[in-house]
Structures are given as structure tokens and as C-alpha cells.
Amino acid sequence: MKKTLFYAFAALICLSCGKSNDRLLTSATGSIYECLVVTPSSDEVSRAVSQTMGADMYGLPQMEPCFVVSSVTSSQFDDFFKSTRNILLVDINGHKYTQVKAQKSRDVWAKPQAMMRIQAPNEEAFLAYWSENGEQIREWFVREELARQIRFYRANTNKEARAHLNKCGYDILLPEDFMLIMDTTLVLNEQDIHVLWTCNNKGPMRKDVLVYDYPYTAQEQFTGESIVAMRNEIEGRLITAQVPGSHMGTEYKHFPPVSRQVTALRDTTGGFYAMETRGLWKMLDGEAMGGPFVSLTRLDQVNGRVVTAETFLFAAGQKKRNALRQVEAILYTLIMPNER
Numbered sequence: 124m125k126k127t128l129f130y131a132f133a134a135l136i137c138l139s140c141g142k143s144n145d146r147l148l149t150s151a152t153g154s155i156y157e158c159l160v161v162t163p164s165s166d167e168v169s170r171a172v173s174q175t176m177g178a179d180m181y182g183l184p185q186m187e188p189c190f191v192v193s194s195v196t197s198s199q200f201d202d203f204f205k206s207t208r209n210i211l212l213v214d215i216n217g218h219k220y221t222q223v224k225a226q227k228s229r230d231v232w233a234k235p236q237a238m239m240r241i242q243a244p245n246e247e248a249f250l251a252y253w254s255e256n257g258e259q260i261r262e263w264f265v266r267e268e269l270a271r272q273i274r275f276y277r278a279n280t281n282k283e284a285r286a287h288l289n290k291c292g293y294d295i296l297l298p299e300d301f302m303l304i305m306d307t308t309l310v311l312n313e314q315d316i317h318v319l320w321t322c323n324n325k326g327p328m329r330k331d332v333l334v335y336d337y338p339y340t341a342q343e344q345f346t347g348e349s350i351v352a353m354r355n356e357i358e359g360r361l362i363t364a365q366v367p368g369s370h371m372g373t374e375y376k377h378f379p380p381v382s383r384q385v386t387a388l389r390d391t392t393g394g395f396y397a398m399e400t401r402g403l404w405k406m407l408d409g410e411a412m413g414g415p416f417v418s419l420t421r422l423d424q425v426n427g428r429v430v431t432a433e434t435f436l437f438a439a440g441q442k443k444r445n446a447l448r449q450v451e452a453i454l455y456t457l458i459m460p461n462e463r
Contacts, residue, residue, distance in 0.1 A: 151208035151233040155268055155445055158190040158209040161200045165246055168213060169194050175257035176211065176264075180444055182378060182401040182415050187444040189261055205232035209264050212240045213249065220244045223252040227263065237267035265448075270388050272452035284321050288334060292425065292460035295334060295432060296453060297321055311356055314338050318357060328438040330450045333358070334457070336428040344429050347382030350400050350420050354433065359407075369409025378403050385419070388455045395459070397421045404435050415443055417451045425460040432457045 153159070158176050162169045177188040195204060197214070204210075214220075220242045228238045239260055243249035253260075279299040287306045288295060305320040318335040335357055343349055351373055362371040373380055380402030387395050398420045405413035418433035432454040436443050 148230060148232070148234040149206050151236045152206045153208045154191070155208075155271075156190050156265075156448065157207075158192055158211060158264060159204060159207040160192055160194045161197055161204075161210065161212040162194065163213065163215050163246075164196050164198075165215075168215070168246055168249060171250055171253055172211065172213065172257070175253070176261055178261075181381065182403060182417070183443055183447070184403060184414060185442065187442055189444075190264065206236075208233070208236055209267070210236070210238040211260070211264075212238065214240060214242045215244070215246060215249055216242070217244045223248050225252075225256070225260070229267075235271050237264055239263065266388055268448065269452040269455060272449055273388065273456055276453065276456065281321070284319070288319050291317055291336065292423070293334065293336075293430065294456075294458040295332075296456035297332060298323070298453070300325070301330075301332065305361065307361075309357065309360060311337075311360075316357060318361065320361065328436065328441060328443075328446050330434065330436055330446065332432065332434045332450065332453055334430065334432045336423065336430040339422060339427045339429045345398050345420060345422075347380060347398070347400055350382060350398060350418065350431065351380050351402070353429075354400075354416075354418065354431070358404075358433075364406050364410035364412060366409030369406050371404055372407040374403035374405050374413065388452075395421060395462075412437060412439075414438065415447050417447065417454065419454040419457065421457065421459065423459050430457070430459070 160169065160172050160176065162172060173192045173194060176190045177192040179186045180189045221244055223241065223243045226240045230236050231238050241249065243252065273296065276296040276298055281297045281299050281301050284297045284301060284303045285294060287303060300323050301321040302324055304322050305318065307318050309316045309318060314337055316335055316337045318333060320333050322329065322331045337353065355373055358371040363369055380400055382398050382400045385397050385399045400418045400420065402416060403413055404416045414436045416433060416435035418431050420429060420431045423430050434450045434454060436447055438446065
């Protein structure tokens with residue numbers, strides 16, 4: 124009888140340990156878009172990694188780095204640093220490795236945590252690999268941060284604003300503090316364009332999110348030129364300032380908008396094809412106002428519509444990287460009718 128109780132108690136302990144691994148992880152330390160780079164004592168390796176990870180983020184009116192980078196050597200990397208939310212660990216050892224290998228991990232020493240370990244036999248091999256893949260690795264860390272933000276949004280959303288969008292068959296995780304400004308239909312070139320406009324409308328950092336859709340007629344609608352032309356048409360009509368005749372437009376001279384193809388994030392529904400467009404907006408014919416914008420343009424195959432979700436910020440004189448990235452994550456939660 125005693126043996127039976129002992130084995131039952133031991134099994135219960137094992138089961139409890141197996142279920143509580145997540146709870147044993149400490150909370151990750153550091154701010155969003157901060158990255159710890161762990162390298163050998165080589166200055167050349169550390170400098171190459173830091174330059175890529177800390178490169179200027181495109182489409183901001185003031186220069187800000189993609190990541191704030193901190194560096195330590197491999198010998199300095201102890202338990203104090205292991206709870207950092209983003210870690211890029213470079214391991215160069217000719218006795219252990221014969222080729223370069225990169226391994227992605229999550230929640231190794233803390234939660235939430237993203238870690239990339241790159242193993243290389245020597246500095247030359249690592250630098251060649253990093254020259255080719257460094258920007259893609261930085262993008263992986265960016266997308267991990269966006270995915271964390273999406274999980275945060277799932278808890279509290281504006282159900283009223285989402286209900287307006289649901290009538291068109293779409294959904295998006297609009298935060299609870301975003302208010303509905305407008306739900307309207309425009310007629311442009313004899314085409315109906317539905318527009319939903321929301322905004323946090325508080326404090327010194329104004330954040331707006333628009334979702335609009337229009338008929339799909341040709342693949343050329345997914346070029347950067349076509350996407351920006353449509354945003355100028357729609358937002359130029361809707362968004363004005365105090366000076367009569369002023370309206371929203373796009374900055375082309377200093378930071379022309381750029382577009383690229385992107386795919387779904389971790390923790391979003393299904394996979395999808397989308398075009399990301401990033402640049403600066405400004406008020407034309409009047410007010411001296413502007414800021415960054417980001418949009419995702421997708422195809423609604425069920426209804427034959429092009430759907431764009433866009434966010435833009437206005438925060439004169441303030442840093443905008445973190446705020447833009449946080450609201451940019453909302454765009455990746457856009458769901459098409461066949462995905463709901």
C-alpha cells in the first residue's frame with residue numbers, strides 16, 4: 124500500500140512538472156525592439172551585426188534604428204543577460220563546426236523571448252553568411268515583436284467598430300481605445316469604395332487605422348504605384364485639416380513610398396499574400412503636418428475586392444518607431460471572408 128501511494132505521488136509530481144514549464148520561465152526583460160547581441164571578442168563580427176540590426180528604419184520622419192542594440196562578449200553572457208527578450212547569439216568555433224548554421228528558438232530562458240543562434244567555423248564564414256542573410260534575420264526579430272503585440276490585442280478590442288467591418292465580411296483586431304470616426308461609401312470612377320476609419324484620438328500620439336475596399340480588376344492593382352494612387356484618391360477626399368482645401372497626400376521627394384510582398388505572421392489566421400507599402404504622409408495645400416504610414420493590401424477572393432488596411436501616425440517632435448510598430452501589428456490581424 125505504501126509503495127502504491129509513493130508511486131502515485133511521484134507520478135503526480137512528474138505530471139505537475141511537465142505542465143508547469145511555462146510558469147518556471149521568468150518574464151523577459153528589456154523594452155520592445157531592443158536586441159542583445161552576443162559575439163566572440165571580435166570587433167569586426169560585433170560591428171557587422173550591430174550595423175545591420177541597428178540600421179535606420181525606413182519611412183520615419185526622424186531617423187530611428189530598427190533595434191536598439193546592446194552587445195556583450197560570449198564570456199560576459201551569464202544568467203543576468205539570459206532573460207533578455209531578443210537575443211542574437213554568435214558562436215564561432217572551428218573545433219565544433221564545419222559550416223554555418225542558424226537556429227531559431229522561442230522562450231528558452233524567459234517568456235516571451237526570441238533567440239537566434241548562429242554557429243560558424245570561423246569569422247570569415249560568419250561574415251559572408253551575415254552579409255547575405257543579416258537583413259532577413261533582423262526581419263525575423265521584427266515579426267516576432269509584431270506577433271507578441273497581436274497576442275496583446277486579442278484580449279481587448281472595440282467590438283462596435285469590428286461589427287461595422289463584419290458587415291463587409293472582414294474582421295480586424297481594433298484595440299478597445301480606438302473610436303469609430305467614419306463608416307462610409309465613396310464613389311470613385313463609378314466604383315463603390317467602402318471605408319472604415321478609426322482613431323485612438325487621445326494624447327500627444329495620434330494613431331489612425333483605415334480599412335477600405337474596392338473592386339479587383341487586374342493584377343496591376345497590387346503594384347506600389349497603384350496602391351499609393353488609390354490611397355491618395357481615398358484619403359485625399361476624406362482626411363482634411365483646418366485650412367480650407369488642405370487634404371492628405373503622400374511624400375515622394377525625401378522618402379518615396381516603397382512596397383514589398385509579405386506573408387502571414389505567426390499567431391495570425393492562415394497564410395496570405397499581401398503587399399506592404401511604407402512611407403510618409405503629409406497634408407497638401409495648407410497645413411504643415413505629416414508622419415509615417417504603413418499599409419497592407421490583400422485580395423478578397425470571395426467578393427472580388429482589393430482590401431487595404433492602413434495606419435498612420437501624427438506626433439510632432441516625438442519618436443515614432445515603437446508606436447508605429449505597435450499599431451502596424453493591427454494590420455496583420457485583417458481577416459478575409461473565407462478565413463473567418
